[in-house]
Amino acid sequence: MIYKNIVCTLCGCLCDDIEVVTEGGRVADAKNACEFSKSKFLNHAKNRAKPIIKKNGELVEVPIEEALDEAAEVLKKADFPLIYGLSSTETDAQRLAVELAELIGASIDNTTSVCHGPTILATQDCGAAKCTLGEVKNRADLVIFWGCNPAEAHIRHATRYSITPRGLYTESGKRGREIVYMDVRETKTSKMADIFVKVKPGQDYELLSAFRAAVKGYDVGDAAGVPSETIKRLVDKMKSCKFGVIFFGLGLTMTGGRHMSINAALRLVRDLNDHTKFTIIPMRGHGNVSGSNDVMTWCTGYPYAVNFSKGYPVYNPGEFSAVDILARGECDAALIIASDPVAHFPAEASKHLARIPTIVIDPKVSLTSLIAKIVIPSAMAGIECDGTAYRMDGIPLRLSKVIDSEFLPDREILKKIIEKVKA
Ligand code: SF4
Structure with a gap:
């Protein structure tokens, strides 16, 4: 049997274009799946x-x-x-x-x-300007990754939603997008970015506060090891893009400042909406x-x-x-x-x-x-029984059963x- 448009439930991307081939009560192939997903589908009967x-x-x-x-x-x-x-x-x-x-x-x-507990606490405090991954694909011309590493944790995020895909208003794909990567170290994702900004560990709150001050027109000095000129240059990009998005992960939620860092990030996005359309999405793991x-x-x-x-x-x-x-x-x-x-x-x-x-x-x-x-x-769930799961942007997707199970x-x-x- 061949099942099309199957949802992979391994990570928060919930890629919904997996083509599962079954043979003799086992999954024989999972086309379009990343290496993690393929391993999950092909080894569902093991262990x-x-x-x-x-x-x-x-x-x-x-x-x-x-x-x-x-x-x-x-x-x-x-x-x-x-x-x-x-x-x-x-x-x-x-x-x-x-x-x-x-x-x-x-x-x-x-x-x-x-x-992402700190993300929820911060969102309860000040709200969040969110969007769907489809909007990112179709509209975003500035994508910022902060404290996350999708190239290794959400493998198809870049090709399906955030870096390379061509959308309604982003026909030129990667060429029409500027990718900024903020983290304490270089990773596989930083190699995919146009700009890498190295942040001193545990000082994200200081940097986010400097960004907020710069958005409001104040002169800012260096923050978290990032020179003031870089901060001003990035803020100019944020204010002048057509549609910006920040994706953030545990490098922001679970480091110094915790929910206060997320609070500052959500408020930065809110401030940016005085100038352009800006949104923020947590990179959910499971x-x-x-x-x-x-x-x-x-x-x-x-x-x-x-x-x-x-x-x-x-x-x-x-x-x-x-x-x-x-x-x-x-x-x-x-x-x-x-x-x-x-x-x-x-x-x-x-x-x-x-x-x-x-x-x-x-x-x-x-x-x-x-x-x-x-x-x-x-x-x-998603292989041996059906159900519903919510993607990292809050969109519910229907899961399918592709294999009968004794369980x-x-x-x-x-x-x-x-x-x-x-x-
Ligand atoms: S990126 Fe995530 S949801 Fe998509 S196929 Fe890979 S593990 Fe599954």
């Missing part, structure tokens, strides 16, 4: 998780219903359960995870709290991390770090974000869905996951599944756990 319960220190394979029963028991008994992950699954599963969190009075958090924010917002009013212990949603990043809850040793059970926190969290947080009964729902064996008490294997989708697993908890 699969099995239904497992840890009994007397031994990992024992069990029937799936037994793993589901045990998971429901653990969650029912917990005083302070934590539900975490969600950014690599589809929106129905995300919605049901919120329903389960409300039912058991849990804290629920998604991977935003360790990536395929549906944007969806986890949107779904949690339309279910609870808040995008991440939400607690239901009082029976209604309370939002407080830092108090109810997963890393903080785990590092303080507060939760007494955890349900991890489509995520691998042990691979990314600080050691203290991971150690607590190993101490408490942790339940993992995941298609693959992961570091977290190796320390879990219960493992529930699931179908892979249940995350949403069916969560539905069963909810029924068992209610029973």
